[in-house]
Amino acid sequence: MTQLVENTGMRQILIDTFCTSAGAARSAGIEPLDFWPPQDRLPHLAGAFQPLMRKDKVYSSVDEAVADIPDGATIMFGGFGGAGFPNNLIQGLARRGVRNLAVISNNCGTGEGELGILFKNRQIRRVIAAFPGPGARYFHEQFDAGELELELVPQGILCERMRAYGAGIPAFFSPVGVGTEVARGKEERVIRGKRYILEQALGADYAMIRAHRADTMGNLVYRKAARNFNPVMATAAGTTIVEVEEIVPAGSLDPETIVTPSVFVDRIVQAKGIRVV
């Protein structure tokens, strides 16, 4: 547990979430610092300046990155059409054996691949998906047996609900699904002569995503069509965990090419991509 004190000139920052109290800092041999600015001097900003709670985001293994995920968690999984699934993190969850998961993903697995292994292990109780898919054998078996709760969502609405959540928008009116079974139970309104239904924002406790490359800050770049749901899920979860092919030093990715900025990423783990046939 390294204690680092930086003096940026503007403000002094105590870096390390494991050492956020003055007592802990003292016991580590570091003089605690007054956090800048004192809140009574800028009452309109009270609460806006918190000590920077930066922890090293890079985890040494997939199992460590998923070690605290509890039973009953709601988790989003990136991926579409076989590309961009966080297959290593999914297998980490399978090893961990957590149960009663609520999962949000475009697809529901291909055999034991992608989310298939979590269905096969009966770790999932509730599903929100757009296209479970013909290869989702274990999902279909359990759905047909009445063992799974399913909410089927049009694909563009699935990601737009995540976008809304990440952007702090609680709900929005949409033309998709008007007059279909998707509209059941939803408020309908006519706006400028057209019918719309109210869709709720969609967030999760965790997002598990896959990117091509991360820097140590958590900035992400993707590869080709493996981008899909991954960037939006990163914005819509309490904790975003990303598996990447390669981790590079902060500053070595071109800022012009970064797709997911580091603010959306909490944990990074390097893991060679697994292709599901």
Add this chain to the structure above:
Amino acid sequence: MSRPRLTREQIAARAALELPDGAYVNLGWGIPNLVAAYVPSGVLVIFHSENGILGMGPRAKPGQEDFDLVDAMKVPVTLTSGAAFFSQVDAHVMTRGGHLDVCILGGMQVSEKGDLANWKIPTAKGAGNIGGAMDIAVGAKRLIVTMEHTAKDGSPKIVNACTYPLTAIECVNTIITDLAVIDVAPEGLVLREVAPGFSPEDVQALTEAKLHFARAVPTMEIAPR
């Protein structure tokens, strides 16, 4: 009526003639997916794939597949000049937001008003798959449905009102089948062309909804099978 109807490839070839030069186009599963092979030479069409590609080209050759470069059906594809990748959110900003010029989807039923049902057979077991069809159907500037004119049991698929779960209401502009080209117009369904060997009356007999047609309806121009 044992005269041969159009093949699936011929339906696709006829649908390809509806694509204007420079159009941004999304193709659904089944017959629509065949359309890409029949775009007339001299017509440039930019294909959108809802998993996040604009400028999608033909399938990758064996040995040259890149499994991060797949279409929405997991098939490894290639790119055409000027292609771009983007997230799922942007992919459906394009569909729902009305940025795609023509979308072609398969159909199980189309109603007189242009309602489309294409994602679930009511009697079939299972959850069904909506995928991107609802966003595409609602947002396409022009929606073409390609399908067989009648179901396997001979029942009409162009009906007064859909009995299958709906994909979207009042969304279809044109229906292209193995028997006809039909436009959805304010006055109802207008028979624009008939397949070689079929009369407007033949087509009406296999259609539940009423078709409007002039005395002489042109015959579809299709390549020999």
